[in-house]
Amino acid sequence: MKRFQLEQRGDGKWRRRR
Known part of the structure; x- marks a missing residue:
């Protein structure tokens, strides 16, 4: 599982990008 990159x-x- 990858963490969300800010x-x-x-x-x-700030947006969350997978």
Whole structure:
């Protein structure tokens, strides 16, 4: 099972990417 990677958006929003 892979963990979710946190990716930083341009507006400083964090999204979860599998």
